[in-house]
Amino acid sequence: MDLLRIIDDAIYSTPVMNFYGSSLGGHLRHCIDHYDGFVRGVKEGTIDYDSRSRDRVIETSVNQAMQRLESLAKELEREISSIDAGREIRVKMDCGGETGMHWQVSSVGRELQFLTSHTIHHFAMMKGMCCTLGVALPMDFGVAPSTLRYLRNA
Template sequence: MTPIEQNLHQLDLLSLIVQQVQPEHYCQIKDWPGQPSVGKHVRHVLDHYQQLQLAADSKQLDYRLRMRDQGAQSDPLKAQHWIERLQSWLHTIQADELDKQLNYQFAEGNTYTSLQRELDFVASHAVHHLALIHAQMEPLGYDWPMEAGVHSSTQEYQQQCAP
């Protein structure tokens, strides 16, 4: 799968979750470190995608400057809106843009990265949060796609090990 396809897939999985979760479960806070909710995880993932989208234009990437859209955290419909906007953006990325150099700011300084490398990061980041969302939604009885929260490399490895 290309980096764009991988990200579209992760956003499809996130969309499926957002579309089926009841609003009261979307905002239900768990008594875990950070007091997460499904909505907080969704918002956090979307924040990273939004920041990367901005960087694709500005060539300046700093994930610490995320928007932290509280609407997407509390309202599944607003989150769905952002998912659709991000999917549209991903569809516009051309292959020759993937090597675009970005100036990457982080707490310890700055360096350079590429759009392709950061697409790989946000896809892996989404997988991680989908696994955390699964841990919150499974006890509530929601249907869960088998591949949600499992990295593509793990899926490939499991296929190699299957009888």
């Protein structure tokens, strides 16, 4: 949310050529879509990460992205507070190739780990994009917790 407070819609939606023409908004919307998929499916025990809304408004409007993040945080808190992290679930994600490796068995906790790692990965790309766009971010933005811990102890 801190990033969204320091940029406007123009910066948020600007394609950055050395990042394949993607925008900050595109990366954030992609992450939001994954969390939406988790929230939609976790109660039923099936999460389909391929079924994403790809909402262009979230991708181009800082205000809409902030509103969605706020509501998503509340939804996540409500959903995961009552679910056992070890509970088995089925997850769908097309990983390419001929078979795509569609439905796989996982757990709620493992999917939360995936979402964290996936988000950090996109935040790292967003940090590089921000450098290109002249937006300063904290040094730890987009850095994995294990890396931060390693760097503190090195």
